Amino acid sequence: GAVVSQHPSRVICKSGTSVKIECRSLDFQATTMFWYRQFPKQSLMLMATSNEGSKATYEQGVEKDKFLINHASLTLSTLTVTSAHPEDSSFYICSASAEQGSPLHFGNGTRLTVT
Amino acid sequence: AQTVTQSQPEMSVQEAETVTLSCTYDTSENNYYLFWYKQPPSRQMILVIRQEAYKQQNATENRFSVNFQKAAKSFSLKISDSQLGDTAMYFCAFMKPLLGGNKLVFGAGTILRVKS
Numbered sequence: 296g297a298v299v300s301q302h303p304s305r306v307i308c309k310s311g312t313s314v315k316i317e318c319r320s321l322d323f324q325a326t327t328m329f330w331y332r333q334f335p336k337q338s339l340m341l342m343a344t345s346n347e348g349s350k351a352t353y354e355q356g357v358e359k360d361k362f363l364i365n366h367a368s369l370t371l372s373t374l375t376v377t378s379a380h381p382e383d384s385s386f387y388i389c390s391a392s393a394e395q396g397s398p399l400h401f402g403n404g405t406r407l408t409v410t
Numbered sequence: 411a412q413t414v415t416q417s418q419p420e421m422s423v424q425e426a427e428t429v430t431l432s433c434t435y436d437t438s439e440n441n442y443y444l445f446w447y448k449q450p451p452s453r454q455m456i457l458v459i460r461q462e463a464y465k466q467q468n469a470t471e472n473r474f475s476v477n478f479q480k481a482a483k484s485f486s487l488k489i490s491d492s493q494l495g496d497t498a499m500y501f502c503a504f505m506k507p508l509l510g511g512n513k514l515v516f517g518a519g520t521i522l523r524v525k526s
Contacts, residue, residue, distance in 0.1 A: 327512070329513065329514070333453075336499070336519075336521070337518070337519070338501060338516045338517065338518045338519050339455075339501070339514075339516050341513065341514075341515075344513065386453060388453075388455065390455070390514070392512045397512065398443075398445060398457045398460055399505075399512060399514055400457075401454070401455035403452075403453075403454055404453050404454070
């Protein structure tokens, strides 16, 4: 079945540095990928829609300059948390689907801790 | 905009018994999809079951089944013969297929604990 790989699974960084998270669709092409953020015991909050070959679409309240998204190929989207601060510490999950209407497949998530 | 409501923050069930998780949604669309996802402590999102709005027949996957009431905009999940491995957070989700992507709107989630 469709698989989405997300890397790294855990990352600890110092405040002020940038962190890149990769999301890959391993056996299908995804023109669109989605990035979610999740706090403990809460739901997934959509941050942005990553569009291959064009700019990402950000949800209201999400800082574009803070969370840079690049979708350079049909199988890879990256999320870069720039100038990270402790309040950026969270669980980030990417997802993609193979075709319209098909279920989203999720990466295993990245636990980001900013010290 | 679509919204998804899960009114049960937490539930418990005894092993081998049956439990139902509720979900309601609000939309003006006629063609859409509904899903239940499971998120165990590992935090991996696992698809449990899927329902197309145009299908009247309720979806079933082994011990998991749904009660889809389109007019009432209700989409409950029934878990039969509950197992310890069913302990997880369950999310109800709505999807309106868009050209070039499938955006999911999630409910707040229900934490289910299966007790031995």
